[in-house]
Amino acid sequence: MTTFMVPAVNVADLKETTLLNMAIFGLFVAITMVIVVKASKNNKTAADYYAAGRSFTGSQNGTAIAGDYLSAASFLGITGAIAINGYDGFMYSIGFLVAWLVALLLVAELLRNTGKFTMADVLSFRLKQRPVRIAAAISTLVVCFFYLLAQMAGAGTLISLLLGISDWGGQALVIIVVGALMIMYVLIGGMKGTTWVQIIKAVLLIAGAAVMTLWVLAIYGFNLSSLLGGAVEASGNQNLLNPGLQYGKTETSKIDFMSLALALVLGTAALPHVLMRFYTVPTAKEARKSVVWSIWLIGLFYLFTLVLGFGAAALVGADTIKSAPGGVNSAAPLLAFHLGGPLLLGFISAVAFATILAVVAGLTITAAASFAHDIYASVIAKGKADAATEVKVARRTVVVIGLLAIIGGIFANGQNVAFLVALAFAVAASANLPTIVYSLYWRKFTTQGAIWSMYGGLGSAILLIALSPVVSGAKTSMIPGANFAIFPLSNPGIVSIPLAFFLGWLGSVLDKRLEDTTKQAEMEVRSLTGVGAEKATDH
Amino acid sequence: MGHEAQETDATAAVDFKEVQSTPRFQELRKRHRSFVFPMAIAFLLWYFAYVLLADYAVGFMSTKVWGNINVGLIMGLLQFVTTFAITGWYVSYSNRKLDPIAAEIRHEIEGHEFDKDGNQITGVKK
Numbered sequence: 001m002t003t004f005m006v007p008a009v010n011v012a013d014l015k016e017t018t019l020l021n022m023a024i025f026g027l028f029v030a031i032t033m034v035i036v037v038k039a040s041k042n043n044k045t046a047a048d049y050y051a052a053g054r055s056f057t058g059s060q061n062g063t064a065i066a067g068d069y070l071s072a073a074s075f076l077g078i079t080g081a082i083a084i085n086g087y088d089g090f091m092y093s094i095g096f097l098v099a100w101l102v103a104l105l106l107v108a109e110l111l112r113n114t115g116k117f118t119m120a121d122v123l124s125f126r127l128k129q130r131p132v133r134i135a136a137a138i139s140t141l142v143v144c145f146f147y148l149l150a151q152m153a154g155a156g157t158l159i160s161l162l163l164g165i166s167d168w169g170g171q172a173l174v175i176i177v178v179g180a181l182m183i184m185y186v187l188i189g190g191m192k193g194t195t196w197v198q199i200i201k202a203v204l205l206i207a208g209a210a211v212m213t214l215w216v217l218a219i220y221g222f223n224l225s226s227l228l229g230g231a232v233e234a235s236g237n238q239n240l241l242n243p244g245l246q247y248g249k250t251e252t253s254k255i256d257f258m259s260l261a262l263a264l265v266l267g268t269a270a271l272p273h274v275l276m277r278f279y280t281v282p283t284a285k286e287a288r289k290s291v292v293w294s295i296w297l298i299g300l301f302y303l304f305t306l307v308l309g310f311g312a313a314a315l316v317g318a319d320t321i322k323s324a325p326g327g328v329n330s331a332a333p334l335l336a337f338h339l340g341g342p343l344l345l346g347f348i349s350a351v352a353f354a355t356i357l358a359v360v361a362g363l364t365i366t367a368a369a370s371f372a373h374d375i376y377a378s379v380i381a382k383g384k385a386d387a388a389t390e391v392k393v394a395r396r397t398v399v400v401i402g403l404l405a406i407i408g409g410i411f412a413n414g415q416n417v418a419f420l421v422a423l424a425f426a427v428a429a430s431a432n433l434p435t436i437v438y439s440l441y442w443r444k445f446t447t448q449g450a451i452w453s454m455y456g457g458l459g460s461a462i463l464l465i466a467l468s469p470v471v472s473g474a475k476t477s478m479i480p481g482a483n484f485a486i487f488p489l490s491n492p493g494i495v496s497i498p499l500a501f502f503l504g505w506l507g508s509v510l511d512k513r514l515e516d517t518t519k520q521a522e523m524e525v526r527s528l529t530g531v532g533a534e535k536a537t538d539h
Numbered sequence: 540m541g542h543e544a545q546e547t548d549a550t551a552a553v554d555f556k557e558v559q560s561t562p563r564f565q566e567l568r569k570r571h572r573s574f575v576f577p578m579a580i581a582f583l584l585w586y587f588a589y590v591l592l593a594d595y596a597v598g599f600m601s602t603k604v605w606g607n608i609n610v611g612l613i614m615g616l617l618q619f620v621t622t623f624a625i626t627g628w629y630v631s632y633s634n635r636k637l638d639p640i641a642a643e644i645r646h647e648i649e650g651h652e653f654d655k656d657g658n659q660i661t662g663v664k665k
Contacts, residue, residue, distance in 0.1 A: 087611055091593060094618045098586045101625055105575040225606030232607065242601035243593035243611050254594045261590045265583070288633065295626050299619055441572075522555035528567055529645045531553070 036193035062293025067198030080328035082309020086240035095264035126519035150420030152409025161326030179406035216311035230314035263493030267425030270432035430457030449508030457500030464492035
């Protein structure tokens with residue numbers, strides 16, 4: 001087997017491909033910018049700007065959802081995790097995929113039928129508008145912020161490897177460029193432009209991963225067993241294929257993994273930027289098709305990462321990966337270099353950049369829509385703002401969020417990307433999911449229940465993170481010198497998610513005020529039948 | 540917003556409580572819930588059973604079945620298979636059992652609106 005191999009990857013060679021990487025990325029930016037400008041011609045109303053005129057088909061939207069979901073953290077992170085930790089890395093991807101069933105079965109269609117632009121539309125449908133909308137908008141902004149930070153911090157890490165820029169100033173400059181490009185996409189293109197960027201990126205990412213997967217399998221004669229054997233042999237670790245390498249060390253780490261699994265499986269269907277995508281299609285049936293399409297694409301992609309991860313372990317080797325700039329995240333790019341030389345590396349690097357750009361754009365438009373639609377239009381202007389003003393506010397918010405993301409990204413550069421993403425999932429699962437499920441399915445759910453559940457879930461998730469070993473008390477903590485880690489787990493979900501469900505129930509049964517049963521009837525009928533749901537706008 | 544006002548007008552006169560209490564809507568609600576709830580519970584139990592096995596039954600999961608392929612890998616790939624299968628099952632169930640009845644109720648409500656007001660509202664024509 002080893003006779004096929006090109007000599008081991010020399011990390012120093014990567015720097016020579018910098019220009020090529022930049023050229024391919026530049027080409028991607030140029031092509032997508034043209035499409036974004038073309039797509040923006042029809043942006044007239046709020047529905048155009050936030051929801052792309054509800055004119056995308058299920059398969060287009062499903063591809064865009066896959067583009068949104070397959071962030072740099074899942075592409076580079078999972079491949080790297082499998083290369084280093086073997087089986088435990090694979091378990092991540094299973095959680096990320098299975099989670100889509102929650103979205104498919106319980107959330108997507110009913111949400112499409114009852115809402116207009118944001119998650120808060122659904123949550124506040126039959127409850128008291130103001131308090132519920134504010135709470136939902138706050139948790140939307142918090143989740144988007146953590147997710148954004150993760151992507152921007154990831155951009156810094158990626159750059160150090162792919163462009164050979166290792167000094168702080170150079171990385172900061174690239175983060176500024178990424179942020180500025182993203183602001184342009186979202187300002188010009190709105191949801192329609194953002195969606196096209198995501199579709200193109202998803203196609204490139206999945207195609208690139210497919211080529212690499214076939215390549216790796218071909219090296220091993222399309223025999224998965226011998227690929228796995230090669231990975232074990234190269235790593236010298238007999239347990240690479242068995243669970244427990246990362247999470248099986250102690251009893252605490254086992255429970256930590258349970259906690260992570262819970263957040264992953266329940267968090268996906270509550271991520272605001274994923275939920276908002278369901279409004280870009282004309283009907284609930286198309287929303288269903290989107291999820292089906294994205295489940296197939298995401299599932300297929302994670303099967304690719306299984307091969308790529310073990311392929312990187314076998315062909316590149318864990319030691320080379322760990323010592324490369326970018327560490328674990330460099331597994332996929334190094335494998336690309338090993339297989340196809342500078343050209344494939346350039347392609348994969350450009351796709352990884354495009355990934356960050358697209359995900360950041362999706363998050364920004366979600367956060368801006370939530371601020372303009374939920375906080376500005378409904379709370380500050382008390383519903384009196386016209387659509388044009390609302391969109392104007394949304395556009396200004398895009399610029400503000402873009403600048404915050406750039407500044408945050410520069411300072412979060414070097415932080416643990418996987419942790420920030422896991423935190424976003426945990427916050428989404430704790431703060432949003434219980435209220436989404438209760439308000440869609442539980443007749444007796446009340447405003448007080450929603451408020452307790454959302455703030456309780458949000459507050460407890462963040463508090464537990466602050467008191468966890470992630471922030472203090474360990475070598476790898478954000479504040480290594482201090483120790484106030486009284487909560488032993490890195491993932492808060494196992495406590496904060498059940499707590500938020502409990503608070504939602506308790507708040508509702510203790511609420512003396514009754515909710516409007518007419519509104520409840522309206523929501524239920526609308527959610528299941530699609531009566532009066534927002535239609536596609538014609539142009 | 541102009542958009543919202545228009546939409547509210549279109550369904551303002553509908554007595555949703557009455558629609559909610561019709562046997563046909565109750566049937567739709569029952570069909571929907573009797574599929575999605577058991578299915579959601581089933582896949583969550585299966586997923587957490589898998590996570591628990593990976594956490595606490597490492598020996599069993601590491602048992603080699605064929606070459607280097609062990610029980611853990613097969614169970615993991617089975618999670619993919621069940622996810623795809625449940626997706627397909629739900630789509631076929633919705634197409635057969637949910638969509639026709641939902642469309643019937645929707646057309647009835649919107650058609651009624653159309654008759655009463657004498658003018659066309661958005662969404663009558665698909």
